[in-house]
Amino acid sequence: MDRDVWSGLAVFAEIVDAGSFAGAAKRLGISPSALSHAMRALEVRLGIRLLNRTTRSLAPTDAGQALLARLRPAMDSVEDVLGELDSVRSRPVGRVRVNAHKPAAAYLILPRLPKFSRDYPDVSIDLSVDDGLVDIVAERFDCGVRHDKALQADMISVRISEPLALVFVASPSYLDLHGRPENPEDLGSHRCISYRHATSGAIHRWEFEYDGERMDRAVPTNFVTSDIDIMRDAALQGLGVCxxxxxxxxxxxxxxxxxxxxxxxxxxxxxxxxxxxxxxxxTAAFKAFLEAMRVF
Known part of the structure; x- marks a missing residue:
């Protein structure tokens, strides 16, 4: 529908309800002359008179009365929808779509969901686990979860974790067969389990910290995966250092x-x-989810 016609119909209904241009103008917060102009423009657009008005009285014409009879249910329906939106804004209800990489999904979001579900039983969480970089706007997600170095531009961000500690591990069976590496240089003679980045396809270079300094290096890799749980399971099976x-x-x-x-x-x-x-x-549902995830 023509936007000017729709706004004119709303003005027409308000004038009839108020019983005067002055009363409608006061309700809408605009001048009576602006209302009169909008009403005349509507009648010209529709090609029919909708109001009989004199200096002392105002009443809809027969055509105006017939239009109002059809218009009011539609306007009431719009009011109902707006009321439902108000409810969504004020009461947490509906779905929250989240895109998170696996570490955040498994070790930050999932442990907090039981309490969230008890507190907000009318909110459902749709959690997509994706270690690649995703355009959350194009994919219609409410939010994403990534490390701060991977955040998209022009976004609001809320920290939900401390820095995440890592640990180098191997199974006892692997160490019995291959010995125990004591420093990064020793890895040159070991078998390593590495991670492949989902977006670039590159194999992650291992990083090390020592005396406050950080370094990275390529290591001999005999098993590569893009799933951190498969990395853990491979280490448990004795495939290498991880x-x-x-x-x-x-x-x-x-x-x-x-x-x-x-x-x-x-x-x-x-x-x-x-x-x-x-x-x-x-929405209220997303605000509730955000507060449930926020720990700072």
Whole structure:
């Protein structure tokens, strides 16, 4: 529908309800002359008189009355929809679509969802796990979760974690066969499990920290995967030395299925952030999710 016609119809209904141009102008916060101009423009556009008006009275014509009879249900329906939107804005309900890389999905988001689900039973979470870089606007996600170095431009970001600790590990069976590396230089004679970046396809260069300095190097790799849980499982199977999230390896270190090696040499990953478009008006459901994930 022509936008001017629709706004004119709203003005027409308001004038009839108020019983005068002055009363409608006061409700709408505009001048009576502006209302009169809008009403005349509507009648010209439609080619029919809708109001009989004198200096003392105002009433719809027969055509105007017939139009109002059809118009009011439609306007009431629009009011109902706007009321529902108000409810969505004020009460957490509906779906939140999240795109996160696997470390954040498994070790940050998932552990916080049970409480969130209890607090907001009318909100559903649609969590897509993707270690590549995703255009969350084009893919219609409400938000993404990445390390702060991988955030898209023109986004609002909220930190949801401390820096993530890493640890170098191997299985006892591997160490029995190949010995225990004590420093990065020793890895030249070892078998290593490496990660392939989903977006670029490049094999990740291993990083090390020592005395406050950070270095990276290529290592001899005999197993490559783009899934961090497969990396852990490969280490458990004795395929080689691996670098894992501490949260990912902790239970296996306690059980003895994995052993920490090169202690103090593992780096940390930057904190994770939720990011979302600055121009998008967040729903109450998304605001609730954001607060549930926020820990700072």
């Amino acid at each position: 670098c894992l999230l501490m949260d990912q390896a902790a239970s296996h270190l306690r059980s003895g299925d994995l052993v920490e090696i090169m202690s103090g040499r593992a780096p940390t990953l930057p904190p994770c952030h939720i990011y979302y478009p600055s121009k998008r008006q967040p």
